[in-house]
Amino acid sequence: MAETTAKSGRNILEIDDLKLAYLVGGARVKAANGVTLRVGEGEAVGIVGESGSGKSTIARTVLGLLPEKTSEIESGKLIIDGRDVTRLSPKEWESVRGNPVAIVFQDPLSFLNPVMRIGRQIAESVEHHDQGVKDVKARVAELLTLVKLPVTAARAYPHELSGGMRQRAMMAIALGCRPKLLVADEPTTALDVTTQSEVMELLRDLRKKLGMALLLISHDLGVVASACERIYVMYAGRTVEWGPTATIFSNPSHPYTKGLLRAAKATRDERGRFETIPGDVPNLSKQPPGCPFEMRCPVAMPVCKESMPAPTDLGSRHAVRCYAVEAAAQRVPASAAS
């Protein structure tokens, strides 16, 4: 398997062939259908992929926040900081959540307590997870400054902040835990570019200072490119391509990754239409046995309908799950393949 490990050789997060389903009505929505992913200590890793492809599901899994009654981990393994946490009880998860792993959610309002001041919410995370801190109030002020919020924001309630300010407040709460791994789910979606680059700058700084690892989920390729050393591309609950950021951009191999990069340009064609990736997203509750991208794929072959390809190692920690790429790699006995 062309899986990569950290520079230090130690991984803060390992996900192995994870399969899980949400149960809705009578259906099983397979939101993870073979996810394999590594984040090394101190490393910044990005996940990109279509809306609904299972990115937030990964985030929820890593935090033990899957809905208890309506989801089920079917198979696979989840290791955090050396500990197998695949089957932890809700109680046991409390020793993982916050520290070593903290999260910044996609929808701030679903996470923030609407009737508690921001300052108190940050203070709670500090009190629970960073017991070394004596002066909690000073630490709260420091965290607010860190995320570029005025110290007065401590006294505001969530609804009194703008969307972007709420996102940063949530980041302060997460950082208050001093996590070894920060999972950031679309942390900058609602931010203008100047604020966005400030926040990304902040994350880079913190990683350097604290040695914190980052798992950054975003559909914004620019954001991921600027912050992450490696990228995983997800499609329909599967990791389909991964490699160093530069390689993914300069040499995208999966047909979906290629389409993604093309569509990212927000340009309109001669008919005034915006570019999209043609075809429908697959139905996660009735997945075909083969590659989920097959029905939209410009280079699909008969075999693609039959089974999901194994990863093809393209060298330099770059790998892809695609029969077309596999066939091409075999034709040219590549010196690249390590």
Added chain:
Amino acid sequence: MVETVIGKPVLELCKVSKSFHRRGFPPVTAAREVDLHVCEAETVALVGESGSGKSTLAKIALGLVRPDAGEVKLFGKTISGLPMGQLREVRTAMQPVFQDSSAAFNPRRTVTQLLSQAAIRHPSPIGTMRERLIILLEQVGLRPGEDYLGRFPHELSGGQRQRLSIARALAMDPPIIIADEPLSGADVSIRGQLLNLMIDLREKRKVAYLFITHDISIAKAFAHRVAVMYKGSIVERGNADEVLANPQHEYTKRLVEGSLTVEQAEKAVEAISHKMESGVAAS
């Protein structure tokens, strides 16, 4: 390039001001004598820094926040200051898409329940309600539609929930949609599809949009006019192409320069990869 439109104004904000005062806080001026109008079939993009007052302005237009001063007009009729009972009718004419989709829906209602009220007003009342709902869902890329009918909002992904709120707004067939970062959770492919859908409605049903976005490339490609907000004031406005190609105000300049386009990102990464390759070759 987006062609200009000349039509009658649908929404007008006239010298609208709003400050927030709370004990122990310095007052925040979220809107300072803001003038803004949107015409039939026209799209106006509102861009600006986080906290500059964009969402507040949208809420004032929708009658959800009362301005300290100034007027809001819908089709020339003043609606600011109307009693709540009359506002309800006005609100069906202006459909919102809110920034945070998790707060936009009643969590105890299913998708079917959330959309059926809207779908009754759907412009082409053909087929059964169920069929109409499925069409609506599939228009915003929630396919197959029937899979989503029985779900609760929290059983959707972030981007899917945002699309549900777009579907609800579109279903009402309103003359104007006020959308606050409606595409922030949409991946690039869906984004194209949604923009195309909104362009269709603009052309066929003359829908007007007040469109809040931080994405300059979308503002450029989709909006006719753009207004740039900075600390509660509109500091620059005009034809979207012109303003964004040749920004005058300092903040607009930063905004335009700072927007990392994919082409720029690609170039940056290319530079890195060259460095890395030469590094690898050397070792």
